Each structure stands twice: as structure tokens, then as C-alpha cells.
Amino acid sequence: ALACGPDAVQEMARACGFGRKTGISLDFERPGLVPDTEWKRRERRDGWRDGDTCNLSIGQGALLVTPLQMGLYAAALANGGTLWQPRLVREIVPVDGERQEIAPAKAPDGPHWIxxxxxxxxxxxxxxxxxxxxxxxxxxxxxxxxxxxxxxxxxxxxxxxxxxxxxxxxxxxxxxxxxxxxxxxxxxxxxxxxxxxxxxxxxxxxxxxxxxxxPPPPPLQAVPDPVPVPESVPVPEEEPA
Missing domain, CATH: 3.40.710.10 (DD-peptidase/beta-lactamase superfamily)
Structure with a gap:
């Protein structure tokens, strides 16, 4: 990641569909976040560091993705690099009209993988x-x-x-x-x-x-309840000198 540099890592992440909406017809869809130098300077008031590049390259740090983005990314890995725009409707069948198929569309600016x-x-x-x-x-x-x-x-x-x-x-x-x-x-x-x-x-x-x-898989184990996190941690007062 350091040899490629942050710009290349960020560019590839965006080409894979992260940091932007997928185009599905849901008003509440979130774009996620691919952090970059400008974002960190604005939101964190700090400069971009090598550790940020390493974190981003493994999907950690400030990167935010949605399950739908990850599903489309999995599909692109499966098909060799085509990032599709998701759809909720495959076809429209009017009561008294001709069947209309909704053709799949490629997402713009998809990845170019070797x-x-x-x-x-x-x-x-x-x-x-x-x-x-x-x-x-x-x-x-x-x-x-x-x-x-x-x-x-x-x-x-x-x-x-x-x-x-x-x-x-x-x-x-x-x-x-x-x-x-x-x-x-x-x-x-x-x-x-x-x-x-x-x-x-x-x-x-x-x-x-x-x-x-x-064969049916074994029964699933329940996910344990998360450990409650206190809203604030008390700081002991300093004793007078």
C-alpha cells in the first residue's frame, strides 16, 4: 500500500463502488466513506499519514461501507471485474400491456483489474x-x-x-x-x-x-450481547500538593 501511495488506494476503492451510492432506487441509501487527505484535514484537523494508507488498504480506519456495496464487490470479484448497478425490479408486467424487462446496467467508472x-x-x-x-x-x-x-x-x-x-x-x-x-x-x-x-x-x-x-448445517450459536460501554469514565481528582 505504501509503495502504491494513498491516491492509488483511494482511487481503486472508489472504482470498486465504495464511497458512493450504488444507484439502487432507495432514497435512504448511504454512500459510505473513502477517507482522503482533504477529508482528514477537514474532519480531524490532521494530515494524512502512512498509517492511514495502511488502514485503508485493509478496510480499517475511517473507511465506511454498506452491506450492499460489499455484495456488489463480491459479485465483481466473482465475474472478473464488472460492477453492476443493483435493481429491485427485474421486469414490469402491466395488466393490459407488453412485458417490459428492466435490463441490468453497469455501474459507471468500475474497476479495471488485470x-x-x-x-x-x-x-x-x-x-x-x-x-x-x-x-x-x-x-x-x-x-x-x-x-x-x-x-x-x-x-x-x-x-x-x-x-x-x-x-x-x-x-x-x-x-x-x-x-x-x-x-x-x-x-x-x-x-x-x-x-x-x-x-x-x-x-x-x-x-x-x-x-x-x-445436508443441513449445524445449529447456529447465538451472538452474545455486547459488553455495555459507560458513557463517560470518571477521572480521579488530583490530591492537593
């Missing part, structure tokens, strides 16, 4: 699920090869231990048809909390939509 680079990323996501020591092994299916990436992001008061636990996935690896982004607030980690839920979701998809007979 094929060999995206192949390495896809293979890494496959191994994360299907290798014995992979962080996403709890999302593995028996008859379908799943590719995924876990994520665990701390949030809230520093030191409180609260986490956003993520997994993005696509399947089947060889010919992807489904992309998933799943977020669990206050989970343990992406691999521990999110991955089993992705496994449960994809099992139902492939059984009910694709007609497979995958």
Missing part, C-alpha cells in the same frame, strides 16, 4: 473456505465450492471490544451464480460468527433454488 491479479484473489478466497486452516472454513459446502473473505472490524469506543463481523462470498467457484455479503454486529469474528450463517444461507439457496440435497 486478469492474473483477479485470479490470485479469487483463488485465495476459494482457499480461505476450502483449506483446513482457512479463516472461512465454516462456510464450506460438500457439493459446491464456495469462495469467501472474512472480515472483523472494531468500532465504537476504543478498547470496548465491539466488532462488525463480515463475510463476502460467491458460489459456485467455477461458474458463479450467487454473491453474498453478510454482516453481524457484535460478533466474535468473521470466521466464527459470519461464516456459519453464510453456510446456512447458501445451503438453502442451493437446495431450494438449484435442487441439490446438501
Amino acid at each position: 486478469e492474473r491479479h483477479i485470479r490470485v484473489v479469487r483463488e485465495g478466497m476459494r482457499d480461505a473456505v476450502n483449506q483446513p486452516d482457512g479463516s472461512g472454513k465454516r462456510a464450506r459446502l460438500e457439493q459446491v465450492t464456495v469462495a469467501a473473505k472474512t472480515g472483523t472490524a472494531e468500532y465504537g469506543v476504543k478498547g470496548a471490544g465491539r466488532k462488525m463481523t463480515w463475510m463476502i462470498a460467491f458460489a459456485p467457484f467455477e461458474s458463479p451464480r450467487y454473491a453474498v455479503a453478510l454482516l453481524v454486529e457484535d460478533g466474535v469474528s468473521g470466521g466464527t460468527t459470519a461464516a456459519p450463517r453464510v453456510k446456512q444461507l447458501l445451503t438453502r439457496v442451493f437446495n431450494e433454488v438449484e435442487g441439490l440435497a446438501l
